[in-house]
Amino acid sequence: MSIFGTLGVGRLGLLAQQRAIQTTSNNIANVNTPGYTRQRAVFTAVNPSYLPEGLPVGGGVEVGSVERVANAMIDQQLQQERSAQGFDTSREAGLMRIEGIFPELDGMGIDAALDDLFTKFSELANAPSDPTARQALLESARTVVSLIQDADRRLAVIGQDANTEIEQNVLDINDIARHIAELNRAIFAKEGEGTGAVASSLRDERGQLLEQLAERIDFTSFERDDGQIAVFVGGGFFLVDSEQAAQLETLPSASDPTKLDIFQNVNGQRNGPITSRISSGTLAAALDLRDSSVPSYRDELDALAFSLATRVNAVHYPQPAPALPAGAFGLVDDQQRRFFVDGIAAAVPEGADLAQVQGAASRLAIHADILTDPRNVAAGAESLGVGLGAAASDGRSATAIANLAVTASAMYQVGDVPGTPTGASATLGGFFGATTGRLGAELQSTRRSLRQEDVIIAQLEERRGAISGVSIDEEMANLIRFERAYQASARVIQSADELLSFLMNI
Secondary structure, three states, X not given: OOHHHHHHHHHHHHHHHHHHHHHHHHHHHOOOOOOOOOEXXXXXXXXXXXXXXXXXXXXXXXXXXXXXXXXXXXHHHHHHHHHHHHHHHHHHHHHHHHHHHOOHHHOOOHHHHHHHHHHHHHHHHHOOOOHHHHHHHXXXXXXXXXXXXXXXHHHHHHHHHXXXXXXXXXXXXXXXXXXHHXXXXXXXHHHOOOOOOOOHHHHXXXXXXXXXXXXXXXXXXXXXXXXXXEEEEOOOEEEEEOOEEOEEEEEEOOOOOOOEEEEEEEOOEEEOOOHHHOOOHHHHHHHHHHHHHHHHHHHHHHHHHHHHHHHHHHHHOOOOOOOOXXXXXXXXXXXXXXXXXXXXXXXXXXXXXXXOOOOHHHHEEEOHHHHHOHHHOOOEEEEOOOOOOEOOOOOHHHHHHHHHHHOOEEOOOOOOOOOOOOOOEEOHHHHHHHHHHHHHHHHHHHHHHHHHHHHHHHHHHHHHHHHHOOOHHHHHHHHHHXXXXXXXXXXXXXXXXXXXXXXHOO
C-alpha cells in the first residue's frame, strides 16, 4: 500500500469513528426521550484493492448503516397487552359507575329499602288503624320505587355515555390511522432513496402511535419490504395500508337505533358493521358496557320490580277475587286495589297491572288512591260489609305482605309471560343481593386482570429497555472506545504525513 493509500485508510477511519461518536452522542442525548429506540453504527470493511502479485490491500472501514436496535416480537406483545390493559381499565371505570348506583354497603340502597318496606308492613299489621304507621309505610314504598326508577335511569345514562365514548374512540382511531399513513409515506421517502438510510425517529414515532392505537382497539399488522406498515382491524378490515388510511364511522344500528354500530369506510365505500368483531381496547370496553353490562343490570332491575309488584299485589289485590267479604281492604271502602301499578298505563279503579317484565323498573309506581290517602293500603283481609272497609284491628293482609321478606319463590326474568316466572327461587332481598354480589365479583375479576396486565407490561418494557433502551454506562464505554479508535486513525494519518515529509526532505 502506498503512503497515500495509508492516508486514505486513516481518513476513512476518522470519518467512521466520528459517525459512531455522533450516533452514541445522540443515544445519550435521548436517554429520557419516551419511545426512543437505541441506534447502533454498523462498521463495514471497505473492499480491498489488490497488488499486481494478487495480494489484497485493506481499504479501511466505513459505517455501512445506522440501525435501530429493536425486537419486533416484543413490540407486538406490548401492543397486545396494551389492548387488554385498555379494555380492563375502561371496563373497571364503567363497572365502578354501575357500583355507585347500588350503594348497598352503605345501607342506603335498594336492598335496605326493601327490608324497611316489609318492616313497615309488619308494623302496620300490629297497628292497622295508626295513621303514622300508614304514612311511614307509604314513604318507605315511595323510597323503594324511587330507588329502582333512579337506578334504571342512571344505568340508561351510562349506556348513552358509552355511545359517546364509542364515538370519541372512533375519532381518536381515525386520527391515529391518518398519522400512521403519513409516517408510512415519510419513511418510504427517507428509506427508499437507495442510500441505506433508516428513518429511526420516524419509526419511533410510528411505534408510539401503534401503541396508542392498541390501547383503543385490537389489530393485526405487518411491515412491508419497503418499510411501510399495514394495519387491520375487525378481523381483516384494513385501517392503514401503506400511504392510505381508511376511516371508521358510527351509524345507528339497524336493530336498535339508540345504539351505534361501527363501519369501515374506504373512499366512500362502507363495509361492515364490524362492531361484533372488536374484542379489545377501550372501544371494545365501551361496546361491552353498552351492549352487555348495562342491559344485564337493567334486566335485573326489571325482574326485581316486576317480581316485587306481582308478589305484593297477589296479597293486596288477590286474583281471582275471593267471595266477599274476603279479600284485601283498606279502611275507607270495599274497593280492592293493586298496591304497585303501571305508572304509565291508563288508570283504572283497581290500578293498571304491569304487562311485561321488560321496562318494569321504569314503569313501577304506587296506586294513586294510596298516594292520596294511605288509609287505602289494604291491611285487612275482610270487609265489614258492602261499601265498607276492613276492621280497624284487621292486619292480616299486612302480615302476609310482611312475610314476603322471607318467602322464596320463582323470580321473573325478562321475556317471561306474566303468571309464569322461570327464574330461580329466591326472596326479593336474596335476588338483589346476588345481583350486587355479581357486580362486585366482576369488578374484582377485572381488577385482578388489570394487575396481571400491569405486571406483564412492566416485564415486557423491561425486556425492551434491555434491548432497545439507552444504557448510559454502555454508551460511555462505546464513546471511549470510538474516541480511542478516532485517536488511532489520527495517529495513522500523522505517521503517513511524517513519512511523506521525510521523503520530501531526501
